[in-house]
Amino acid sequence: MQTNYKDTVSSEPGRGDGRGRGKELFPELRGCRALKERLLPMLSGSGGPSVSHAYTVEGGSESDRLGFAVGFAQALSCGNRDTDGFPLPCGKCRSCRNIAAGISPDVTVSGPEEGRSTLGVDAVRALRNDIRITPSESDFKVYILRSADSMTVQAQNAFLLTLEEPPSYAVILLLCRDSRALLETVRSRAPALRLDNPADAGxxxxxxxxxxxxxxxxxxxxxxxxxxxxxxxxxxxxxxxxxxxxxxxxxxxxxxxxxxxxxxxxxxxxxxxxxxxxxxxxxxxxxxxxxxxxxxxxxxxxxxxxxxxxxxxxxxxxxxxxxxxx
Ligand SMILES: [Zn+2]
Missing domain, CATH: 1.20.272.10 (Zinc Finger, Delta Prime; domain 3)
Known part of the structure; x- marks a missing residue:
């Protein structure tokens, strides 16, 4: 993948640059300390966010994963990224509010159609078409794919074409109950972000x-x-x-x-x-x-x-x- 971004866990951008400037990351996300420590320098570095083009998001409940993904999208475009005293995302700026309200043109959430258990090739084609259009308000365009592990093999193969050459502004979050259901070729291009599972057995x-x-x-x-x-x-x-x-x-x-x-x-x-x-x-x-x-x-x-x-x-x-x- 020839881009400004790196795409493996071992060479994750922003790692170990010692920054983060004391920002509180994902204030609504309980626990997940290791994950927050890992993401803070990537999301709050002084040169702007420096992230991979794709991640799998696992662990937690379905709504935890979705909440995290929305928070991740907000953190990339938060208007108060560089303002002291605000958590990341701030939840208050126009961008954060539009993303939370589901009306940001630069954040797309998709998943299996109603009544269907798999994510088919049509959804992936729609993403491939849309991803070519540059973001309109933010520096990033974020695609959140719910139940990404339900993608058919055909859909995953179509998706690989996007993962191989994503536009520089694109970030794709693959929400999975179990990412092992994905093809190895997809997983190797999407480092895993793992949420803590709730301690409660129920x-x-x-x-x-x-x-x-x-x-x-x-x-x-x-x-x-x-x-x-x-x-x-x-x-x-x-x-x-x-x-x-x-x-x-x-x-x-x-x-x-x-x-x-x-x-x-x-x-x-x-x-x-x-x-x-x-x-x-x-x-x-x-x-x-x-x-x-x-x-x-x-x-x-x-x-x-x-x-x-x-x-x-x-x-x-x-x-x-x-x-x-x-
Ligand atoms: Zn904000």
Whole structure:
């Protein structure tokens, strides 16, 4: 691969340059210390981010991987990269907010079509066509492929053509439950970024419960008279810190979808949380965009507080209290 970027783990760019200037990286990501230490110099180096063109992202739950990938995209383009006192990503600048809301033209999330278990060659061809168009707002164009390990062999072979000669601005994140399902030729071009698995053995149960809680909470929040019930649902679904963190991550995804539905319209929005487009579109109409953005902001703040080991109950009470004011 002839580019300015290096593409193997052993020669990862930015490694060991001793910088990072004390920035806090991925404030919403719990644990993952080794990964953060590895990525900090690459993402916050003074010459701008210096990263590989592709990575596999493994470990954690599906929403952990997605949240991390969105955070990675934000970190590449954050307007406060060089501002002291801000974490990376800051979550507040226009770029961070647009990416979180799913409306940045330079960040694309794709995955298997609804009702299909594999990622086919069509999705890869769409990526190959789009990747040629230079970024419009950022220096980078980020492609997040969900369930990348479900790519068919045909899709992977088509994908290899892109991986062999990616444009200098492209970064592709392959989210995988198990990257061993990918061809060796793909894996060798995409260094692995591994998230910590939650210590709790019941991680899958937590993830499923969190989805359900978030779904119900957002539905209740759409109706201003549903406040008390929304509080009950949230408190019941957040029995532990892990559960609360998972619920906040799912609420954040759900709200992101609803913002995208309001801003891009039901046809163009690419939902990450809702599988029923019609229902998501109806639900989004029950909120103003400002309220959705405000709630999304609060969910992100709560995620950060939980990641910083703040008291779970107090964090939830603050979230609910602030949400009521919106
Ligand atoms: Zn930012």
């Amino acid at each position: 991680a899958d149960d937590i993830a499923a419960g969190a989805r359900e809680t978030a779904d119900r909470f957002v539905e209740l929040a759409s109706d201003r008279t549903g406040g008390a019930e929304a509080m009950t649902v949230l408190m019941r679904g957040c029995a532990s810190r892990d559960a609360a963190a998972a619920v906040m991550a799912e609420i954040s995804l759900a709200l992101r979808d609803l913002v995208a539905f309001r801003k891009c319209g039901p046809q163009k929005a690419a939902p990450l949380f809702y599988s029923d487009r019609e229902r998501a579109a109806d639900l989004s109409e029950k909120f103003t965009v400002n309220r959705l953005m405000g709630l999304s902001d609060l969910a992100d703040k709560a995620k950060t507080s939980l990641a910083r080991n703040m008291n779970t109950r107090l964090t939830l009470m603050k979230f609910l209290g602030d949400a009521k004011m919106l």
